[in-house]
Structure formats: structure tokens, C-alpha cells
Amino acid sequence: MGRYSLFLGLLVFLCAFSSATQVVVNSLDYKDVASAAFYANVVGDDLYYVYPSTNLQDAVLQVGPKSLILIESETQPVHASYQSALQNNGATVTEKLVSSDSFSFNLELAERSGTDSFIIADPAYSYNLVVLFSYAKHSGSYVLFATKKNAGEVSNFISSQASGPVLVYGTVDQEVLDSLSSSGITHEQIENGDKYLDNNELVENFFANYDANKQIVFADGTFFEPSVTEGEFPIFLISNTIPTSTYDLIYSLVNSGEVSSSILVKPDYTSAAYDLMKRINENFEEKRFSVFVKMGQAASSKPGEVQPLSSYPLPAVVLDVGLSKIQYNTAKGEVEIILENKGSIATYVTSSLNVYSDGELIGSVGDSEAQLLARDETKGFSYPLNVENPGTLTGNLTTYFSSSKYNYEKALNAYVDMGVVSFVDDSSLEVLTATYSPDADAVSVKYSNSGEEPVYLRTSVLYSSDVSSSTVDDTEVRTLDPGQSTVVRVAGLLVTEDELPTIEMHVLTEYGGREGFLDNSMETPVEILEPEGIDPMLLLGLLLLVVVLIVVYFLMRKKGDKEEKTKAKKN
Structure with missing residues (x-):
């Protein structure tokens, strides 16, 4: 009896540890993998994601004959036949979730997770996702992906949930912060540039707030790997050069006894990690801090064999700033540098320009601190410089740019002929109409250039009601020639029927005589149109058609009954 009880106890123990659902992800879109990992960590499920470099057989053997939830990208699966291969190997797919759009799917899993605690991040900064796994897991938070394109949708989603804590992590588009504020969503932010x-x-x-069991993880932010995505231990970004602020924090944690060991995932930065360990341990009589390097993993198809560590690569963060032009504006006595952000993230720029007239240095201008150039933005920067009787002007430009406000990563160097302009912004723009159609969920703004010069413009829609508020931007900068009119349509406001009675809506238009210098702005109220509903004449016509069909049906039925009776009498 004792042995039987022991066996039952062991069985219950093993079942307790195998009750978690297995979530399997088959997608080449890293955002799908990240969303699934954040979801699994919130609900306590196990996670496996197919590495892009893994062949189909190994990807199936890694999962085995289990019951699982399968998440697949509709257009970018790693293996198109993965589900059937899993099932042929004895796996049971209890549910299949398909991601047709990674941002929408992120919100879908957020709702499914059931949490009301959220962290907002821009997934273009892929290294930010890497460091968030541990904090999100221990705080019971789900990470929402937000950019200027879906800012309103994210704010509306958060507003629809119970009011838990919201943290904005890292750099996000200004439209995201504006949308949160206009929606009345209280949030904290970690953003140090x-x-x-x-x-x-x-x-x-x-x-x-949490215990790390005296262990931390080092990763460079360029890949996912279970040591990262499982979120058990806090993660430090590592590179060949470890910042002083990072060294100071780790030393403090070791000195206080909160950290004694670390795992470096992949051996790329072994020298930097060992150097850090040595520097920290020099402060103590005995070794207090250790570094272990995770280099390999067990082979799924060959038991006992160790193979190189597999990882899921993340897209590189692209930093790319281009020079549009440099010119001297005699009307304002300013040098103008126009830069274009061609990279994948918002970028800090710091420019220094030497100005020459007929080969002689006549002045130097530049930035005293870094300026933020938004993603996809073309922006002009003006610097006062008094130039009397300018000859042939040339400029020697150095623009440092980086993802950091404090460190330089790349530089743009250019020696160019400077144009000379005499430009005063006399641009003129009128809003002829601004209406919102509830049926189309879209604002239509008709503009007219009433001036004598071309005008550049950019449109935003701001709205608020008793239910919610948000900002939706049309990010395209448009141009209008003198006398020309155009209609700008901003759709996807996601206004509900409940909001219509109390909604107030305005159009904010930024405009100017040059694309990089939208220095003027105006705000215009929007007329809310009545929902069209169903045309009464159309409804009447449909009712008459139904009546006619009913009458025809009964007439045909009556005729059929008579024919049946006639046949019966003849027989």
C-alpha cells in the first residue's frame, strides 16, 4: 500500500509539472515570436519557436508527440507543412492561431492573456524587446507594440481593459505618447535617450521589486534564445565596450549580494564579459562574481551530441541619415541644413558646419546638443550666421548620428556647394471643409492654397468623447501649388457608436513654404455628419419586394395544390 501511495504521489507530482500548455510558433516575423513569448510568460505556458535555420525534421522532433497550441504566420511561416508534420509525428494541435498582421496579432494575444498590466514598446528597437522579457514576466505584464500608425488602436485597447499599470519603455513615436495622454491613460516612462x-x-x-536568485543574463540584443525569452533572469545588453553606468550597477548588485553569477548567451562577447568579471572581482578579497558562457545545446536528432547554439536572429536596427541640402537664407540671416532620416528608428543627430566664402572660413555653426530626427522625417535645422556680401559659399559638414543621445555611432561627412536663397515664409493655406463620416469612420479635409507660393502640409486628427480620446496622423507631407485644392482623407479612427453623441473633433494642420520647415499650424473644428443608415425609399422597396415574393409563393403553392387535386380525381 505504501508503494502504491508513493507511486500515486509521484504521478501527481509529475502531472503538476506537465500541466502547462505548449505554445509552438512557426513564423519568420520576429514580432509574432515576441508576442507569443510575452503571452506564454503571462499565462504560464511553455514556448517553443521554430528557428529560421532549423530543418523541418529537427523542428518536429524538438516538439515531440504533445498537445499544443500552434501559432503560424499566414504569409511567412518557417515551414509551410509544419502542422501536418507535427501531427504525423503524434502531436495534437488543440488550437491554431494565425497571424495575418503582426501588430493586430499582438493585440489579439494581449486580450487573450487576460492581464491588465501593459508595457508599451516600439518593436523596431528589437533590443528593447530582448531586455523586456524578464521584467514583463515577473510583473505579469504583456508588451504592446505601438507606433504612430496604430497609436489610437493601442490606446483604445488599453482603455477597454481594467486599469492596471502601464509602462512606456524606450523611444516611441510622439504620436503614441500624445494618444495615451489624450485618452487619459496614466503611465510611467523609461526613456533616457x-x-x-x-x-x-x-x-x-x-x-x-523581484528576486533574481542572484543571477543575471548577458545578451547583445540581436537574437532570441530560450535563456532570453523565458524571462527567468534580468537581462543586460552587452557589447565590446561595456558602459560605465552598466559596470557601476552590476558592481553595486554584486557588492550587495543580490547577484553572484551570470550567463553570457553565445560566445561573441566572451572577452568583454570576462574583463567585466575580472574588474568587479578586483574589488573583493575573494571571487564574488562568475560568468558562464552558453555556447551549445543538445542535438534533437542525435542524443548525447552537442551542437552549436541555435538562436532566432532579429532584424538589424538601421541607422541612416542623408543630407538633402545646405543653403544660406539671406532673408533671415541663417544657415539651413536639411537632413533626411532613412533608417529604421528615430535617430539623434548632432551637426557641425564650417562655412567658407570664396575659400575663406567665415564662420562655424552647429548643435550644442543632439536633435531628434523622427523615423522617415525630413527636417530642416536653422543656425544664425551673419554673412555680408556672400561670395561663393561652400560648407564642410560633419553630422554625427546615433540611437543614443550621448554617444556617437556613425558620421555623415560632406563638403558641398551651398545654395543662396532669400526666403520668407509667405505660405497661405485654407481649410474649406472638414467633416467626419461615421459610416466610413474617416475625416475628409479639403484644403486650398490661397497664396502665391507652393505650400507643404501635414494633417492630424484629434478627437475626444466621454468614452475615449485619441490622435490619428496622416504622416505624408503633401504639397499644393498656388490655386490648387486637394482632399486629405484620414481613416481608421475606430470611433464607436457610443462615442458619437459626445465626440469633439479637430484637425491640426502643420504647413510651410518648404517641406523641412513646417513652422505654421492651425486647428480646425470638424463637422460630425449624421449616420446615413438605410435610405427610406430603399427600405420601402425591399419591403414591397418581400411582400411580392410572399404573394407569388402562396399563389404558386395554391396552384400546385389544385393540380394535385385534379390529378387525384382523374385517377
């Missing part, structure tokens, strides 16, 4: 400073503040918050 530098990924390492943001990372350190997040880790400090972690140790202030």
Missing part, C-alpha cells in the same frame, strides 16, 4: 541607460533603469526597477 540611450538603450544602456534605459536597460539599467529597468534592471534597477526589477531588483527593487
Whole structure:
């Protein structure tokens, strides 16, 4: 009896540890993988994601004959036949979730997770997702992906949930912050203009609230791997050069006894990690801090064999700033530098320009601090410089640009002939009509250039009601020639029927005589149109058609009954 009881107890124990659902992800879109990982960590499920480099057989053997929830990209699966291969190997797919759009799917899993605690991040900063796994898991938070394109949708989603804590992590589009504020969503933000400073503040918050079992993880932010996505331990970003602020924080954690060991995922930065360990241990009589390097993993198809560590690569963050032009504006006595952000993220720029007239240096201008150039933005920067009787002007430009406000990563160097302009912004723009159609969920704004010069413009829609509020932007900068009119349509406001009675809506238009200098703005109220509903004449016509069909039906039925009776009498 004792042995039987022991067996039952062991069985219950094993079942308790195998009750978690297995979530399997088959997608080449890293945002799908990240969403699934954040979801699994919130609900306590196990996660496996197919590495892009893994062949179909190994991807199937890694899962085995289990019951699972399968998440697949509709257009970018790693293996198109993965589901059937899993089932042929004995796996049971209890549910299949398909991602047709990674941002919408992110919100779908957020709702499914059931949490009311959220972290907002821009997934273009892929290294930010890497460091968020641990904090999100321990705080029971789900990470929402937000950019200027879906800011209103994210705010509306948060507003529809119970009011839990909201943290904005890292750099996000200004439209995201505006949407949160206009929706009345209280939030905290970690944004120091530098990924390492943001990372350190997040880790400090972690140790202030949670226990890490004296262990941390080092990763460079360019890949996912289970040591990262499982979120058991706080993660520090690592590179060949470890910032002083990161060293100071780790030393403090070791000195206080909160950290004694670390795992470096992949051996790329072994020298930097070992150097950090050595520097920290020099402060103590005995070794207090250790680094273990995770280099390999067990082979799924060959038991006992160790193979190189598999990882899921993340797209590189692209930094690319181009020079549009440099010119001297005699009307304002200013040098104008126009830069274009061609990269994948918002970029900090710091420019220094030497100005020459007929080969002689006549002045130097530049930035005293870094300026933010938004993603896809073309922007002009003006610098006062008094130039009397300008000859042939040339400029020697150096623009440093980086993802960090404090460190330089790349530089743009250019020696160019400077144009000379005499430009005063006399641009003129009128809003002829601004209406909102509830049926189309769209604002239509008709503009007219009433001036004598071309005008450039950009449109935003701001609205608020008793239910919610938000900002939706048309990010395209448009141009209108003198006397020309155009209609700008901003759709996808996601206004509900309940909001219509109390909604107030305005159009904010930024405009100017040059694309990079939209220095003027105006705000215009929007007329809310009545929902069209169904045309009464159309409804009457449909009713008459139904009546006619009913009458025809009964007449045909009556005729059929008579024919049946006639046949019966003849027989």
C-alpha cells in the first residue's frame, strides 16, 4: 500500500509539472515570436519557436508527440507543412492561431492573456524587446507594440481593459505618447535617450521589486534564445565596450549580494564579459562574481551530441541619415541644413558646419546638443550666421548620428556647394471643409492654397468623447501649388457608436513654404455628419419586394395544390 501511495504521489507530482500548455510558433516575423513569448510568460505556458535555420525534421522532433497550441504566420511561416508534420509525428494541435498582421496579432494575444498590466514598446528597437522579457514576466505584464500608425488602436485597447499599470519603455513615436495622454491613460516612462541607460533603469526597477536568485543574463540584443525569452533572469545588453553606468550597477548588485553569477548567451562577447568579471572581482578579497558562457545545446536528432547554439536572429536596427541640402537664407540671416532620416528608428543627430566664402572660413555653426530626427522625417535645422556680401559659399559638414543621445555611432561627412536663397515664409493655406463620416469612420479635409507660393502640409486628427480620446496622423507631407485644392482623407479612427453623441473633433494642420520647415499650424473644428443608415425609399422597396415574393409563393403553392387535386380525381 505504501508503494502504491508513493507511486500515486509521484504521478501527481509529475502531472503538476506537465500541466502547462505548449505554445509552438512557426513564423519568420520576429514580432509574432515576441508576442507569443510575452503571452506564454503571462499565462504560464511553455514556448517553443521554430528557428529560421532549423530543418523541418529537427523542428518536429524538438516538439515531440504533445498537445499544443500552434501559432503560424499566414504569409511567412518557417515551414509551410509544419502542422501536418507535427501531427504525423503524434502531436495534437488543440488550437491554431494565425497571424495575418503582426501588430493586430499582438493585440489579439494581449486580450487573450487576460492581464491588465501593459508595457508599451516600439518593436523596431528589437533590443528593447530582448531586455523586456524578464521584467514583463515577473510583473505579469504583456508588451504592446505601438507606433504612430496604430497609436489610437493601442490606446483604445488599453482603455477597454481594467486599469492596471502601464509602462512606456524606450523611444516611441510622439504620436503614441500624445494618444495615451489624450485618452487619459496614466503611465510611467523609461526613456533616457540611450538603450544602456534605459536597460539599467529597468534592471534597477526589477531588483527593487523581484528576486533574481542572484543571477543575471548577458545578451547583445540581436537574437532570441530560450535563456532570453523565458524571462527567468534580468537581462543586460552587452557589447565590446561595456558602459560605465552598466559596470557601476552590476558592481553595486554584486557588492550587495543580490547577484553572484551570470550567463553570457553565445560566445561573441566572451572577452568583454570576462574583463567585466575580472574588474568587479578586483574589488573583493575573494571571487564574488562568475560568468558562464552558453555556447551549445543538445542535438534533437542525435542524443548525447552537442551542437552549436541555435538562436532566432532579429532584424538589424538601421541607422541612416542623408543630407538633402545646405543653403544660406539671406532673408533671415541663417544657415539651413536639411537632413533626411532613412533608417529604421528615430535617430539623434548632432551637426557641425564650417562655412567658407570664396575659400575663406567665415564662420562655424552647429548643435550644442543632439536633435531628434523622427523615423522617415525630413527636417530642416536653422543656425544664425551673419554673412555680408556672400561670395561663393561652400560648407564642410560633419553630422554625427546615433540611437543614443550621448554617444556617437556613425558620421555623415560632406563638403558641398551651398545654395543662396532669400526666403520668407509667405505660405497661405485654407481649410474649406472638414467633416467626419461615421459610416466610413474617416475625416475628409479639403484644403486650398490661397497664396502665391507652393505650400507643404501635414494633417492630424484629434478627437475626444466621454468614452475615449485619441490622435490619428496622416504622416505624408503633401504639397499644393498656388490655386490648387486637394482632399486629405484620414481613416481608421475606430470611433464607436457610443462615442458619437459626445465626440469633439479637430484637425491640426502643420504647413510651410518648404517641406523641412513646417513652422505654421492651425486647428480646425470638424463637422460630425449624421449616420446615413438605410435610405427610406430603399427600405420601402425591399419591403414591397418581400411582400411580392410572399404573394407569388402562396399563389404558386395554391396552384400546385389544385393540380394535385385534379390529378387525384382523374385517377
